[in-house]
Amino acid sequence: MTKQHPAWSPYDNNGGTCVAIAGADYCVIAADTRMSTGYSILTRDYSKICKLADKCVMASSGFQADVKALQKLLAARHLIYQHQHNKQMSCPGMAQLLSNTLYYKRFFPYYSFNVLGGLDNEGKGCVYTYDAVGSYERVGYSSQGSGSTLIMPFLDNQLKSPSPLLLPAQDAVTPLSEAEAVDLVKTCFASATERDIYTGDKLEIVVLNKGGIHREYMELRKD
Amino acid sequence: MVGKNCFAIASDRRLGVQLQTIATDFQRISKIHDRLFIGLSGLATDSQTLYQRLVFRHKLYQLREERDMKPETFASLVSALLYEKRFGPYFCQPVIAGLSDEDKPFICTMDSIGAKELAKDFVVAGTAGESLYGACEAMFKPDMEPDELFETVSQALLSSVDRDCLSGWGGHVYIV
Numbered sequence: 001m002t003k004q005h006p007a008w009s010p011y012d013n014n015g016g017t018c019v020a021i022a023g024a025d026y027c028v029i030a031a032d033t034r035m036s037t038g039y040s041i042l043t044r045d046y047s048k049i050c051k052l053a054d055k056c057v058m059a060s061s062g063f064q065a066d067v068k069a070l071q072k073l074l075a076a077r078h079l080i081y082q083h084q085h086n087k088q089m090s091c092p093g094m095a096q097l098l099s100n101t102l103y104y105k106r107f108f109p110y111y112s113f114n115v116l117g118g119l120d121n122e123g124k125g126c127v128y129t130y131d132a133v134g135s136y137e138r139v140g141y142s143s144q145g146s147g148s149t150l151i152m153p154f155l156d157n158q159l160k161s162p163s164p165l166l167l168p169a170q171d172a173v174t175p176l177s178e179a180e181a182v183d184l185v186k187t188c189f190a191s192a193t194e195r196d197i198y199t200g201d202k203l204e205i206v207v208l209n210k211g212g213i214h215r216e217y218m219e220l221r222k223d
Numbered sequence: 224m225v226g227k228n229c230f231a232i233a234s235d236r237r238l239g240v241q242l243q244t245i246a247t248d249f250q251r252i253s254k255i256h257d258r259l260f261i262g263l264s265g266l267a268t269d270s271q272t273l274y275q276r277l278v279f280r281h282k283l284y285q286l287r288e289e290r291d292m293k294p295e296t297f298a299s300l301v302s303a304l305l306y307e308k309r310f311g312p313y314f315c316q317p318v319i320a321g322l323s324d325e326d327k328p329f330i331c332t333m334d335s336i337g338a339k340e341l342a343k344d345f346v347v348a349g350t351a352g353e354s355l356y357g358a359c360e361a362m363f364k365p366d367m368e369p370d371e372l373f374e375t376v377s378q379a380l381l382s383s384v385d386r387d388c389l390s391g392w393g394g395h396v397y398i399v
Binding site: 147149150151152153154156157187188191192194195 | 353354355356357358360361362378379381382383385386
């Protein structure tokens with residue numbers, strides 16, 4: 001008896017790639033703006049980046065309907081937190097909240113591959129990387145999405161994180177300057193756009209530092 | 224990967240069966256003649272058999288033509304051999320690199336049924352293929368000298384196989 005394949009799936013993959021890099025006192029979060037389905041492009045101008053708190057920004061690729069629902073939920077929870085505690089949620093706090101929210105739907109997951117970036121309580125850059133069901137880890141840099149297999153090895157090469165098994169524990173954040181990190185991100189996306197059909201159109205870069213949030217855009221190949 | 228009047232061909236050294244590592248010094252790249260190399264990724268028994276058949280065909284060619292085969296010709300030979308088995312293929316992805324007329328480097332790859340992909344910069348194959356595309360695309364520069372080409376190829380290979388659990392244990396790099 002051959003396995004019956006379902007005629008309808010509740011999920012779709014809208015493609016896209018996200019990257020985040022943590023620095024000594026800044027965090028760079030970037031994502032392309034292409035939204036696709038199958039071999040078609042739905043729009044060239046869709047933002048995958050969402051500001052969850054003053055010092056916490058999330059970029060998500062995967063199924064954008066689930067991403068939208070997730071962003072909505074997290075924004076609501078953050079509002080409640082602000083009402084109850086009279087302050088913004090910290091990035092490590094939001095990281096834990098995101099993990100728990102994702103695992104809550106362990107048996108009908110959010111098809112969203114997230115990367116959380118921001119500044120921790122000491123003002124240092126932090127990046128958290130997630131799988132679809134909430135397994136997360138604080139890292140110095142990460143990428144998720146269709147271009148992540150292309151970008152990750154290059155980031156490893158340029159930013160080699162010290163092993164978390166080393167004692168004494170070494171900082172994962174990169175010694176690169178903010179401008180160098182932004183340049184690196186632009187290089188990564190230019191390369192990924194060449195070889196990944198779901199990545200391209202435009203790149204949105206968000207930089208978080210003690211001066212606040214700064215956004216910039218870069219054109220990518222549209223084919 | 225192509226450089227200035229030279230080429231590099233590299234592979235990792237792991238031979239495994241799913242999660243078990245069988246060898247950590249496996250030779251995946253073989254010489255056809257001094258200016259032509261072929262790397263075969265995939266099922267080891269198929270790559271060994273394919274290599275033996277190719278050496279056989281090349282030796283006959285050498286006897287008849289009294290010269291070595293050009294890389295372009297060899298690529299067509301590999302493609303034809305693979306397509307012969309269209310409905311029961313060799314589970315191999317070859318990467319061919321050679322020096323053509325006037326020392327012009329030639330590289331190409333194929334899928335397991337012989338669809339050639341010629342490229343001017345680099346070609347990749349294997350389980351870490353996607354990672355290799357990303358790393359090579361970011362690190363490649365045209366017209367690299369042999370020393371720089373070696374560094375680039377090694378770094379791209381090592382970074383990419385480090386992200387793939389089925390590849391690793393170092394690399395072999397040939398610069399010609």
